[in-house]
Amino acid sequence: MAASLRLRGAACGLWYWRRGQRPAAASLAAVCSRSMASKTPVGFIGLGNMGNPMAKNLMKHGYPLIIYDVFPDACKEFQDAGEQVVSSPEDVAEKADRIITVLPTSINAIEAYSGANGILKKVKKGSLLIDSSTIDPAVSKELAKEAEKMGAVFMDAPVSGGVGAARSGNLTFMVGGVEDEFAAAQQLLGCMGSNVVYCGAVGTGQAAKICNNMLLAISMIGTAETMNLGIRLGLDPKLLAKILNMSSGRCWSSDSYNPVPGVMDGVPSANNYQGGFGTTLMAKDLGLAQDSATSTKSPILLGSQAHQIYRMMCAKGYSQKDFSSVFQFLREEETF
Amino acid sequence: MAASLRLRGAACGLWYWRRGQRPAAASLAAVCSRSMASKTPVGFIGLGNMGNPMAKNLMKHGYPLIIYDVFPDACKEFQDAGEQVVSSPEDVAEKADRIITVLPTSINAIEAYSGANGILKKVKKGSLLIDSSTIDPAVSKELAKEAEKMGAVFMDAPVSGGVGAARSGNLTFMVGGVEDEFAAAQQLLGCMGSNVVYCGAVGTGQAAKICNNMLLAISMIGTAETMNLGIRLGLDPKLLAKILNMSSGRCWSSDSYNPVPGVMDGVPSANNYQGGFGTTLMAKDLGLAQDSATSTKSPILLGSQAHQIYRMMCAKGYSQKDFSSVFQFLREEETF
Amino acid sequence: MAASLRLRGAACGLWYWRRGQRPAAASLAAVCSRSMASKTPVGFIGLGNMGNPMAKNLMKHGYPLIIYDVFPDACKEFQDAGEQVVSSPEDVAEKADRIITVLPTSINAIEAYSGANGILKKVKKGSLLIDSSTIDPAVSKELAKEAEKMGAVFMDAPVSGGVGAARSGNLTFMVGGVEDEFAAAQQLLGCMGSNVVYCGAVGTGQAAKICNNMLLAISMIGTAETMNLGIRLGLDPKLLAKILNMSSGRCWSSDSYNPVPGVMDGVPSANNYQGGFGTTLMAKDLGLAQDSATSTKSPILLGSQAHQIYRMMCAKGYSQKDFSSVFQFLREEETF
């Protein structure tokens, strides 16, 4: 049970909520059912690993979709399911006044919104544009400005939870944007996630996700270094973990996601670092943290180092393993 | 209440125990009372800030003491209280077969045990030697070997908890040494601390303390960098802390000892970083971690960096502030 | 003499050329005189600390200028000197088919070229656009693409040498772009600098400058750490520098720009770190190196650290001092 909870933690790599700790929010089920009556179509751009199950959850809640993806194949199953598929972001903007985008990088997001056939070319006044991509907060702010010029509202709402949580509708959304529009965004996001947290002005959703993942990376590497040092100094791994977790060294990486095989069940380290949150994804998020720190002139001495370490790991064959495999990376013994 | 708990956490800088989490151990009260009947004298060497209150707690439990300190003044109040003061470690060894040492550095410990007038010059066969100094585990092992040659037993039992916990008898002892002797050590240590944890072979007590403090330093700096970055990205500090603490970035430094003024009460950051665990003490412990990592060839990329950062802080006027002041250190704005 | 040479090294902060080491190049004087005959107007955008003296050197060589700067005052003295001042980058593009831009950041460069009234709005086919700003190589490549669409040629040619070299016409230009156009660029750049180095495709000029400055920052910090450690270990600074410079530790920072006061004459460390290459400028260039490394997934473990160290220094009052003041930053003694 605790293990499965943890495994969900593992699946999402980032977020888990202790019972009773969820931020206060209107009953989302209620919100959704309340709005079951009149459902106008919702635009959805980006049907990849994450977007696909997210879109399906919107359908389950009765929302007709206007679909677009650069890869037509990605749209096929939605077309078969009777949803309307169009041929560009601007076409989506013509047919829907609520649009959700789920894209891999800042570049893709810029293209989808400001490109030659981008959303902003034909967006309707008063439209609600929700970007659930994980991108540079500075880009989110820029897009919000452009949207405002067109009389539309842009919000950043990066998700946490990975494919598993996307399928089960248990994603967490960190939302940044005009507070007055949060309820409207929550109505849609609540159909795809179990937690929708309002973080403040546009860009703060991205900021919150980036900050959490940077601290996560630092404490995970720190836990791996500490466990490795303790073991070499003769401590039993389980006993050391127990001592740390009763003490001031305690962190999520030590008590809920320990990177040392044999210390915990139901986490990637118990399964040869399969599943969980991949090293390349962590390296990508740390790249965003680095960019944000550089542009805001914020010193991140350990954050930069963590970024470089995960970068090295990607080049050393760890890219597809869970990010807790940094223990294995550090562990390798000198051969004499 | 929680605050005061935290403040004790603060006072000790290192250790706190959640209710019901204490490692299983014979009722210490029982142990102590059981042995009230026949109390043979206990040697005590090192009556500094920590040693002084520790020795007094032994007295409270009815143990006569044989006292020595390099500074005669440190012995005076014990002499006035009727305890026996002698003029060298070897004299202590002549008069007591259970000796506790509480010294500032590895050098002092080596001198007290192996010096010209050291304990080992006249230690009795079967004596129990407990060193509660925080020193290099390699030195503890060396002293244990030398003691064994003399037919005595040496255990390392570094304390955590600072002066406050020393006075209240709430110290934590991490004990390394022959397991058969643990009960005997526990009988004495239980009179000075509320937690006595057996860690394994000699040196592992030091190892456990060093490991916890290294991870603590890393996660504290990481928390400070993360909070600072988030604030510069527009997040409210309290909201960011709440999000981190519900998520995978959670650590003791973020949820129990947050370094950002205004986020928590009852911690040093709420009191201009007064009290708590001083930056120089953290720098010293990180130096020991560094030495242990170097001698065991254990890579500590973030641990080394943390060591250097606290070293820099000591040179920038933060030496007497609590180690969470690293937030303030990073926070300083560029003047243009 | 050697000192003054060094001082020029200091003034430029980056580049110096040992006698007889200049890269082979057509005699620039010759080139310039050869083209004295027919001089068509040259556009010049950005008349700041660097642009101002650079533009004047072009005038000295007989080139009529078409001037624009966002700050009208910056244009006044050129207007008084009879040069033509216009009111936007696009106006410059209408009147000149060779344009030089010298701007502070990537944002400014993007605005000047791709903005609403940017150069590319009215650039003539076949125009030669030379950007001497120091910006992200990725931006240079992007601008080159856009220019090509308009039938124009864009080259990046960041300068090294600071205001002193700009005045004396001793700048170094690192040029990236189509090789066929290098001679044309060289004709103009040779009037402002004593070294014009062709680095390869567009963006490589920026890359070369960024790479040199990253290695410079690393070796300067390394030299400062090493000299400080050696001094604390009892070595005489001058003797240590002499030993390093005869040995494999030798680098430009140790033998031509030593950061320890008293070791060398004619360098900023001999003058309370005044003049030279400011810490903020180094921090800015390291930010560009970091961005390039992140986008190309190149691990820069020491480069990232150097970036963070200069970032910290800017927040600790060193921003206006020469970057060799890192020795002073590390030097500060612990107060006990």
Added chain:
Amino acid sequence: MAASLRLRGAACGLWYWRRGQRPAAASLAAVCSRSMASKTPVGFIGLGNMGNPMAKNLMKHGYPLIIYDVFPDACKEFQDAGEQVVSSPEDVAEKADRIITVLPTSINAIEAYSGANGILKKVKKGSLLIDSSTIDPAVSKELAKEAEKMGAVFMDAPVSGGVGAARSGNLTFMVGGVEDEFAAAQQLLGCMGSNVVYCGAVGTGQAAKICNNMLLAISMIGTAETMNLGIRLGLDPKLLAKILNMSSGRCWSSDSYNPVPGVMDGVPSANNYQGGFGTTLMAKDLGLAQDSATSTKSPILLGSQAHQIYRMMCAKGYSQKDFSSVFQFLREEETF
């Protein structure tokens, strides 16, 4: 020629002397021949890879030897050659008043001098004790104190130059100790090396070697990161090296020992990183630098990182390769 010179540079890994740059010193040949007349026996302890050829060079200069090594086999060929072999360091001290020790670690040196059968047990008043091991300067100082108590003189004289230079008598000695005794030390060391540099008080010989190697490690890693970044940004490696070497990024690692295959001949990078100065040896020296920095509270932010990087490399299969293989270590591409 230059190449072979460099290769010697490679062999020594550390030191090379540009023609005419050798520190002024009495003609060593002269010194040696002058003393050919009356040669009293010289004690020699430690006949390993380095000690063996060093001892032979002393023999060539006509010095009778008193030999000891913990491994009797190591003494055999000297015994066959008619030299006197004894059974402990103290026996050497009884028979010779000039003793040279060449040992692998601080522990071995302490044992040889202060051990149960150590030199200091029977050292004659006025004896000259020269330790050519590379060890912690703090240990050298300690041994010097103990020697002084016995009326003997201890000097630290770590060598640089590796086995090749040891055989050819081209070692460099960095000497620390009482200046009055330098000439006497020089007489012996000059028979084994071509450079004997006086560095100051005892311990400074070790300090000089450690400092040079730390800066070497930092600039080598910096060069590797820079070349790798430049290549990924599209620069030609040879052109980039040329630009750096004409500029402020220039260092021994870039201009005399470039780590990128194809840029230079006659260096390890041109020979699959064979030969040269092994990564484990660099890691060992960085460990000593780290220890010295920790004990003197000297911040070495990049030095610590360099230590950790070489430590990691040892665990990743680079231990036997030349230390310039850090380029290869960083170079590995991400597999997607």
